[in-house]
Amino acid sequence: MIGLHTVAEVRAAEAPLLAALPEGALMQRAATGLATVCLRLLGQAYGSRVVLLVGAGGNGGDALHAGARLASRGARVTAVLLDPERAHPAGLAAFRRAGGRTLAPEAAGPALDRADLVLDGIVGIGGSGSLRAPAAALVQRAAAGPALMVAVDVPSGVDADTGAVEGAAFPATQTVTFGAVKPGLVVGAGRGYTGELHLVDIGLAEHLPAASTSQLTDADAAARLPLPDADDDKYSQGVVGVVAGSAIYPGAGVLCTGAALRTRPGLVRYAGTAADGVRSAWPEAIVTDGRPGDAGRVQAWVVGPGMGTDDDARSVLAEVLATDLPVLVDADALTMLAREPQLVRRRAAPTVLTPHEREFARFGSEVGADRLGAARALAADLGAVVLLKGEATVVADPAGTAFVNGTGTPWLATAGTGDVLSGIAGALLAGGLPAGEAAAVAAHVHGRAGQAAAAAGPLLAGDLVRHLPEAISRVRGQRPGGLPDSGP
Ligand SMILES: NC(=O)C1=CN([C@@H]2O[C@H](COP(=O)(O)OP(=O)(O)OC[C@H]3O[C@@H](n4cnc5c(N)ncnc54)[C@H](OP(=O)(O)O)[C@@H]3O)[C@@H](O)[C@H]2O)[C@@H](O)CC1
Numbered sequence: 221m222i223g224l225h226t227v228a229e230v231r232a233a234e235a236p237l238l239a240a241l242p243e244g245a246l247m248q249r250a251a252t253g254l255a256t257v258c259l260r261l262l263g264q265a266y267g268s269r270v271v272l273l274v275g276a277g278g279n280g281g282d283a284l285h286a287g288a289r290l291a292s293r294g295a296r297v298t299a300v301l302l303d304p305e306r307a308h309p310a311g312l313a314a315f316r317r318a319g320g321r322t323l324a325p326e327a328a329g330p331a332l333d334r335a336d337l338v339l340d341g342i343v344g345i346g347g348s349g350s351l352r353a354p355a356a357a358l359v360q361r362a363a364a365g366p367a368l369m370v371a372v373d374v375p376s377g378v379d380a381d382t383g384a385v386e387g388a389a390f391p392a393t394q395t396v397t398f399g400a401v402k403p404g405l406v407v408g409a410g411r412g413y414t415g416e417l418h419l420v421d422i423g424l425a426e427h428l429p430a431a432s433t434s435q436l437t438d439a440d441a442a443a444r445l446p447l448p449d450a451d452d453d454k455y456s457q458g459v460v461g462v463v464a465g466s467a468i469y470p471g472a473g474v475l476c477t478g479a480a481l482r483t484r485p486g487l488v489r490y491a492g493t494a495a496d497g498v499r500s501a502w503p504e505a506i507v508t509d510g511r512p513g514d515a516g517r518v519q520a521w522v523v524g525p526g527m528g529t530d531d532d533a534r535s536v537l538a539e540v541l542a543t544d545l546p547v548l549v550d551a552d553a554l555t556m557l558a559r560e561p562q563l564v565r566r567r568a569a570p571t572v573l574t575p576h577e578r579e580f581a582r583f584g585s586e587v588g589a590d591r592l593g594a595a596r597a598l599a600a601d602l603g604a605v606v607l608l609k610g611e612a613t614v615v616a617d618p619a620g621t622a623f624v625n626g627t628g629t630p631w632l633a634t635a636g637t638g639d640v641l642s643g644i645a646g647a648l649l650a651g652g653l654p655a656g657e658a659a660a661v662a663a664h665v666h667g668r669a670g671q672a673a674a675a676a677g678p679l680l681a682g683d684l685v686r687h688l689p690e691a692i693s694r695v696r697g698q699r700p701g702g703l704p705d706s707g708p
């Protein structure tokens with residue numbers, strides 16, 4: 221699990237270290253790690269052209285100390301001082317001693333045009349609001365040139381806690397962050413500015429609290445995708461019930477049922493008016509064209525994709541939510557639930573809601589730039605797990621625990637992919653995973669399936685279902701089609 225830590229948590233963890241270590245020692249650790257990454261990226265330091273964008277705080281200090289190291293290895297390093305009077309004194313002294321030269325912002329254009337690497341030390345975790353002039357103009361000029369764009373700690377202009385970007389921000393090809401990954405590097409707009417992320421250990425780990433926001437790795441997801449063992453039968457893996465699609469539009473029912481089957485092929489029951497289409501696509505499913513109560517026993521329900529929003533659909537939704545089982549609510553069922561949120565508030569069993577931004581807004585407030593904050597607020601309000609879809613899907617539970625998904629591809633933004641996600645998550649809920657984890661693992665596997673399917677070009681939602689076994693094998697660290705070790 222990759223813990224994501226807020227600025228306040230990082231500051232609190234730094235405090236005892238700053239008190240215990242000699243002055244500047246923590247910054248030296250950061251700058252050493254930063255210079256090491258830059259040297260690796262440059263390949264050869266000697267003769268390479270490096271430009272530092274240096275703000276007035278500790279972030280600029282990191283850049284100056286790292287620049288001094290690069291200069292002492294033979295790089296031609298120029299520091300653009302945005303606020304010369306307030307540039308980090310020890311950093312600037314070290315930089316000058318190493319032979320670095322400085323430039324005023326107005327004179328920096330040609331150097332930026334020729335640079336091999338631009339280091340962004342404008343602002344780090346002390347930043348707020350949009351980038352000020354002349355920082356914004358320098359960032360724009362650097363981005364137009366050929367240089368590798370390396371952000372120090374956080375791309376300047378990105379809110380480290382939320383990922384919000386107001387106006388200009390440094391579009392990094394690499395971000396070298398210190399002590400802990402900040403949420404804003406992997407969520408919201410900030411994710412798009414971070415590039416490849418490098419975490420430098422500066423000794424904070426033992427002082428950081430348990431993270432309330434995390435990102436799953438493949439190993440974390442695999443640990444929550446148990447393999448059936450010899451004692452399992454078709455019921456013991458958990459039976460999922462699906463209510464999705466309609467007689468005229470059976471597609472959502474077909475996709476959702478298929479995704480559930482391919483995630484945990486124990487048993488999937490389908491109830492609804494797309495019965496004929498589902499039956500012919502998936503003979504493995506147990507299908508009824510009746511109501512959920514006619515479907516037989518299940519351990520969790522998925523309700524919503526393509527089911528419509530008429531009175532019949534509303535009464536089916538109410539029936540499912542009146543059970544004491546985990547329920548995943550998606551698509552049309554979200555539209556109906558937003559009109560009657562008390563249907564979820566009064567539930568004792570877990571509920572997972574999977575809105576995209578427009579569906580989210582129907583519950584009363586826009587998502588805005590702070591996607592994690594928005595998901596947490598709705599989860600707490602409704603007492604349900606909220607999986608907010610988008611690039612970097614986030615999951616929040618009512619107690620405030622959250623996940624930011626790290627897998628996926630922009631190709632997933634196509635019709636029907638949400639139906640597949642619902643089927644995966646429903647199958648994991650039926651298997652007994654806690655609701656927040658079921659949602660987070662589903663998003664992780666769904667993203668991996670998207671990546672596998674997109675390798676062959678533009679993907680359709682049905683391709684995701686076909687690629688699910690391969691994606692799950694990859695998450696488990698097995699070669700697609702390979703067999704697990706059978707032992708001696
Ligand atoms: N503590 C340590 O020992 C360690 C710290 N470390 C490093 O220090 C960083 C934190 O340093 P920090 O606290 O000095 O804040 P920092 O991010 O440099 O920003 C403050 C400056 O930015 C300015 N500014 C603000 N917003 C702005 C905007 N929108 N646009 C433009 N400017 C803006 C603000 O200006 P002011 O508001 O004061 O006028 C002020 O001058 C951290 O991210 C890490 O890199 C590591 O070395 C590990 C050890």
Ligand SMILES: [K+]
Pocket residue numbers: 279340341342343344371372373374375376
């Ligand atoms: K920065």
